[in-house]
Amino acid sequence: SQKIEQNSEALNIQEGKTATLTCNYTNYSPAYLQWYRQDPGRGPVFLLLIRENEKEKRKERLKVTFDTTLKQSLFHITASQPADSATYLCALSRRTGNQFYFGTGTSLTVIP
Amino acid sequence: SQTIHQWPATLVQPVGSPLSLECTVEGTSNPNLYWYRQAAGRGLQLLFYSVGIGQISSEVPQNLSASRPQDRQFILSSKKLLLSDSGFYLCAWSKGQGVSNYGYTFGSGTRLTVV
Numbered sequence: 001s002q003k004i005e006q007n008s009e010a011l012n013i014q015e016g017k018t019a020t021l022t023c024n025y026t027n028y029s030p031a032y033l034q035w036y037r038q039d040p041g042r043g044p045v046f047l048l049l050i051r052e053n054e055k056e057k058r059k060e061r062l063k064v065t066f067d068t069t070l071k072q073s074l075f076h077i078t079a080s081q082p083a084d085s086a087t088y089l090c091a092l093s094r095r096t097g098n099q100f101y102f103g104t105g106t107s108l109t110v111i112p
Numbered sequence: 113s114q115t116i117h118q119w120p121a122t123l124v125q126p127v128g129s130p131l132s133l134e135c136t137v138e139g140t141s142n143p144n145l146y147w148y149r150q151a152a153g154r155g156l157q158l159l160f161y162s163v164g165i166g167q168i169s170s171e172v173p174q175n176l177s178a179s180r181p182q183d184r185q186f187i188l189s190s191k192k193l194l195l196s197d198s199g200f201y202l203c204a205w206s207k208g209q210g211v212s213n214y215g216y217t218f219g220s221g222t223r224l225t226v227v
Binding site: 004031032034036041042043044045046047049089091093098099100101102103104105 | 144146148153154155156157158161163169171202204206208210211212213214215216217218219220221223
């Protein structure tokens with residue numbers, strides 16, 4: 001069955017540094033990949049969508065890469081701030097259908 | 113603007129009792145609707161999705177069911193809750209016809225504890 005894995009351990013980084021989160025998948029050929037931010041007790045908030053034919057996508061301080069050969073996506077937050085502390089989720093979808101399947105998430109803490 | 117409402121925010125129910133969670137979307141028509149469950153320390157598990165009134169697709173066989181009686185209303189139900197049904201239930205919507213550039217918009221969730 002399909003498997004979507006994110007950094008299992010929490011990530012702590014110093015303010016101002018670049019945070020890099022990983023999303024790996026197996027037994028799957030996604031055509032779309034999304035990243036979400038989730039704060040405790042809240043629903044996830046959509047951040048970025050990247051398609052299989054796109055290598056990289058940027059939005060302000062965020063950058064996402066999508067490597068279908070490595071079956072991996074990297075999510076970068078540059079110039080990180082304490083307000084970026086949250087859990088970040090990746091989600092994948094096939095070419096047909098609208099439903100996305102989520103990874104377990106990575107907890108990020110930015111230390112002032 | 114579009115909004116999504118989900119209630120109740122928290123719920124404590126005894127084992128064997130019924131369940132009904134409601135989700136409504138405003139400001140859009142013919143949305144795709146989804147129910148996810150998030151167990152403690154785990155990712156979001158897709159339970160049901162719907163592309164139109166009365167059209168429900170189930171992802172995981174279990175004692176839960178979903179219905180979409182109106183275009184912007186999505187209901188999650190159970191006749192008899194199990195302890196394993198405890199979790200954080202999230203409703204979401206997306207624009208219809210293919211993958212949306214705007215992703216999913218999630219509701220605020222219902223924290224269900226089955227005791």
